Amino acid sequence: MATTTQVPAPPRRRPRPVSSGRLSGASGLGLGVGVLWLSLIVLLPIASIVVVAFQSGFGEFWDSVTDPEALDTIKLSVGAAVLVTVINAVFGTLVAWVLVRDSFPGKRIVEVIIDIPFALPTIVAGLVLISLYGPQSPFGIDLVGTRKGIFVALLFVTLPFVVRSVQPVLIDMERDVEEAAASLGASGFTIFRRIILPTVAPAILAGSALAFARALGEFGSVILISANLIGKTEVSAAYILKLIEQNDTTGAAAVATLLLVVAVIVLVLLDSLQRLAARRD
Amino acid sequence: MNVLRGRGRTATVLALLAASAVGLSACGSNSGSGSGSSGGGGSDSEVDIVGFSVIKSAYDDLGEAFAKTADGDGVTFKSSYGASGAQARAVVAGQAADVVAFSLEPDMTKVVEAGKVAEDWNTVGDTKGIASSSVVVIAVRKGNPKNITGWDDIVKDGVGIVTADPGTSGAAKWNLLGAYAQALGEDGKDTEAAETYLKSFIGNVVSWNDSGRNATDAFLKGTGDVLISYENEAIAARAAGEELDYIVPDSTLLIENPVAVTTDAPEASAKFIEYIESAEGQKILAADGFRPVIDGVEATQTEGANDPANPFPTVKNLTTIDDLGGWSTVDDKFFGDSGIVTTLRK
Numbered sequence: 001m002a003t004t005t006q007v008p009a010p011p012r013r014r015p016r017p018v019s020s021g022r023l024s025g026a027s028g029l030g031l032g033v034g035v036l037w038l039s040l041i042v043l044l045p046i047a048s049i050v051v052v053a054f055q056s057g058f059g060e061f062w063d064s065v066t067d068p069e070a071l072d073t074i075k076l077s078v079g080a081a082v083l084v085t086v087i088n089a090v091f092g093t094l095v096a097w098v099l100v101r102d103s104f105p106g107k108r109i110v111e112v113i114i115d116i117p118f119a120l121p122t123i124v125a126g127l128v129l130i131s132l133y134g135p136q137s138p139f140g141i142d143l144v145g146t147r148k149g150i151f152v153a154l155l156f157v158t159l160p161f162v163v164r165s166v167q168p169v170l171i172d173m174e175r176d177v178e179e180a181a182a183s184l185g186a187s188g189f190t191i192f193r194r195i196i197l198p199t200v201a202p203a204i205l206a207g208s209a210l211a212f213a214r215a216l217g218e219f220g221s222v223i224l225i226s227a228n229l230i231g232k233t234e235v236s237a238a239y240i241l242k243l244i245e246q247n248d249t250t251g252a253a254a255v256a257t258l259l260l261v262v263a264v265i266v267l268v269l270l271d272s273l274q275r276l277a278a279r280r281d
Numbered sequence: 282m283n284v285l286r287g288r289g290r291t292a293t294v295l296a297l298l299a300a301s302a303v304g305l306s307a308c309g310s311n312s313g314s315g316s317g318s319s320g321g322g323g324s325d326s327e328v329d330i331v332g333f334s335v336i337k338s339a340y341d342d343l344g345e346a347f348a349k350t351a352d353g354d355g356v357t358f359k360s361s362y363g364a365s366g367a368q369a370r371a372v373v374a375g376q377a378a379d380v381v382a383f384s385l386e387p388d389m390t391k392v393v394e395a396g397k398v399a400e401d402w403n404t405v406g407d408t409k410g411i412a413s414s415s416v417v418v419i420a421v422r423k424g425n426p427k428n429i430t431g432w433d434d435i436v437k438d439g440v441g442i443v444t445a446d447p448g449t450s451g452a453a454k455w456n457l458l459g460a461y462a463q464a465l466g467e468d469g470k471d472t473e474a475a476e477t478y479l480k481s482f483i484g485n486v487v488s489w490n491d492s493g494r495n496a497t498d499a500f501l502k503g504t505g506d507v508l509i510s511y512e513n514e515a516i517a518a519r520a521a522g523e524e525l526d527y528i529v530p531d532s533t534l535l536i537e538n539p540v541a542v543t544t545d546a547p548e549a550s551a552k553f554i555e556y557i558e559s560a561e562g563q564k565i566l567a568a569d570g571f572r573p574v575i576d577g578v579e580a581t582q583t584e585g586a587n588d589p590a591n592p593f594p595t596v597k598n599l600t601t602i603d604d605l606g607g608w609s610t611v612d613d614k615f616f617g618d619s620g621i622v623t624t625l626r627k
Contacts, residue, residue: 069627127498135503144504145487224499227488228446230626238491242448245366246616247391 046260053253064254069230070239074255076147077236078262081215084154088211089204092162099163100170118160122220129153130224145227150235153222158211165207169200201277209270216263326547327357331372332382333365333452334494335514336413336538339569340382343557346565352552364492366451372397372543379546380553382412382538384452386608389539402541405554412540412557413513413571416596417459420500420508420515420527427506431530432463436481441505445496446489447616453493456509457482457622458615459534462600469604476621483625501525511536516570516592520585527587532598537574567592 023031054061064070099111117125133143133152143149173196181191219237226233236259243252332340340360347353361368361376369388372378373395381398383389389410392398403410421429429435435442445453457479464478465471487505490496493514500508501523508525510518515527540557542550556562563573567580572593586592605611615622 123495127502130499130502130504134499144499223491224495224502227499227504228449228490230489238449241491242446244370245449245451 049253049260050257052249053257056250060250061254061257064243064248064251065258067251069234070236070251070255070258072231073234073236073239074258074262076150076234077216077259080147080150080154080235081212082266084151084158084215085208085212087155088158088162089208092159092207092211093166093200093204095159096163096166096170100167114163115160117156117158122157122218123223125157125221126153126224129156129221133225144225145229145233147233149225149227150222150233153225154215154218157218157221158214161210161214162204162207165203165210166200169203173199198277202274205270205274205277209267209274212266212270213263216259326355326549327359328547328550328553329377329379330358330360330382331368331376331378331380332360332362333368333384333388333538334362335384335511335517336382337362338517339413339566339571342565342569343562344553346561347553347556350556352556353549356549356553364450378543379550380540380542382540384538385454386537386539386602387454387612388451389541390608392541392543397543398541399544403539405541406558408558408574410539410541411537411574412554413538413566414574415511415513415536415538415570415572416529416599417455417534417536418510418512418515418527418529420497420510420518420525422506423524423526425526425528429507429528431528432460432478432532435507436478436485440485440507441487442482442485442507442509443488443490443496443500443505444486444509445493446491447622448489449491450493452511453496454612454616455511455534455536458602458605458611459600460509461615461621462534462605463530463532463598465600467598469600476625479621480625483622497523512572512593513570516583516585518585520570529587529594529596531596533596533600535599535601537602538571 053064065074095114099107099114120128129149129152130144132138133141133149135142135144143152177195178191181195186194217237218235219241222235223238226235226238228234228238236255240252240255243249243255330340330344337360340362344358344360348356361371363371365384365388368381369383369391372381372392378397381389381392386403389398389402393400393402419429419431419435421427427434427440429440434440444456447453447457460482461475461479462469464475466474488496488499490499493510496508497510497514497518499505501518510527512527512529515525518525519527540554542554557566558574560575560578563575563578564580567573567578568582568584570583570585570592573580580592581590583589583592588594602608602611606614614620617623
């Protein structure tokens with residue numbers, strides 16, 4: 001992961017890239033191209049959203065984001081995303097664990113299908129979910145027009161993130177440490193808490209961050225099952241589309257900016273936790 | 282952890298590459314079509330159609346038939362279809378377009394205001410810029426288990442209504458206006474009764490969908506008891522084998538879909554629109570479930586209609602958007618920040 005350095009890093013427990021010193025020609029070029037690329041693809045669009053949000057002044061921005069309907073959608077989207085992230089962190093880890101440590105018939109098939117929610121066009125996911133958990137549900141569960149429906153849809157599309165982040169770390173883990181701990185009399189729970197969790201925690205947090213970001217902006221998979229009832233099941237993405245459709249691009253950008261701020265705060269929070277977890281390791 | 286980071290980075294790089302590839306190809310096709318439309322003149326020319334999704338199959342047929350006429354000799358088409366509002370925004374933003382076809386006038390107004398279409402577009406031809414029309418209908422489950430006969434039945438307790446959301450789907454405005462207009466009474470002036478009706482109507486909506494297509498999907502997957510839709514949409518769904526029936530109410534709203542040429546379109550574009558509005562063109566649209574916008578078009582081949590031999594029953598009391606004051610008034614009065622629908626939904 002480290003960028004090339006001219007001197008070999010001094011032996012440390014965890015080698016870190018040297019922050020001072022000069023870049024070699026090749027890596028300087030790489031850095032330049034990378035930053036330019038990021039600017040074009042990510043920073044520029046984000047910056048222009050923020051610019052549009054404030055183009056009519058701060059007052060207008062404030063009115064847009066404090067509109068009761070806007071706030072309802074943001075509360076719903078952020079709340080659902082947080083809840084979904086927490087559940088994903090637990091069950092995603094569990095699924096990864098089962099996939100890595102246990103063997104069972106059909107495991108390979110599970111390996112393949114686990115990414116499907118990620119690959120499926122979201123509106124197709126929406127159709128599938130309304131068939132399964134709608135009025136014609138074979139299980140007799142009708143979640144159309146409920147927050148539970150939104151929650152289920154978000155769980156579905158975000159599941160792969162934590163699983164796919166945690167899996168490679170579990171595969172890489174040296175099992176002799178666990179065995180040594182066990183031979184010294186550590187209980188299963190202690191081994192999990194003291195050895196396994198610290199190792200996989202950064203991966204869980206990284207996967208959670210991705211899941212959170214995806215859940216926050218999700219549109220296609222929730223739009224059918226949510227029924228888009230104002231003040232009840234209207235998610236921010238649908239509300240933003242509505243503002244755009246009403247020619248209120250400033251308002252749409254304002255709400256999008258607020259969502260961006262929330263996303264950045266949560267991502268920074270998860271990233272700091274991740275660093276903390278990595279350092280403890 | 283290193284493994285994760287590595288994988289994460291590779292994924293990011295790949296995603297960025299994919300995004301750029303899409304971006305570049307989009308640029309490529311845009312500039313290509315731009316040069317195509319300006320290179321008109323003569324009979325050989327390419328016409329860029331930007332239209333709303335539902336009209337696609339009819340316009341594909343129209344394009345094919347037009348190419349066989351003298352006016353259409355050598356004309357080729359390049360078309361793009363999608364949500365009406367999004368298409369209008371794309372044209373405003375610079376997407377190459379020679380013929381624009383939207384599901385309702387406010388979308389046309391967006392491109393007129395951007396200077397892409399002449400202001401007098403709605404005076405062109407006998408149909409005043411309207412290429413196709415339909416009416417607001419009530420779709421029900423096959424066999425009509427709830428015995429719905431008209432507007433009064435759908436505001437009863439326990440009837441769930443599915444509709445596209447006028448907030449996200451401009452075309453859905455027809456649905457809400459249809460519900461309102463039919464309750465205006467014989468003389469068409471009882472606004473109080475109409476608002477009361479609209480209130481109970483909105484109270485019975487169980488699913489607002491971002492587009493008409495998704496509303497139909499939600500309904501077909503079992504949501505609600507009735508779907509407020511357009512006659513052409515219901516006919517198309519039935520023609521595609523979907524399980525639904527529809528009722529053309531005695532009193533409903535006329536839907537009119539505008540079409541226009543852009544200011545720098547090649548001559549063939551105007552000829553194409555003339556063709557769409559001719560008896561021959563209207564017959565093609567009628568086969569796809571759209572009501573003819575001119576008199577004397579005999580439609581007898583509309584698969585999916587309740588009665589394919591007589592697909593478009595006369596509506597006793599048909600309200601037009603002009604009866605309600607025209608789009609310029611209606612849009613704000615109903616769907617503006619403090620509009621009737623906006624307020625009732627809160």
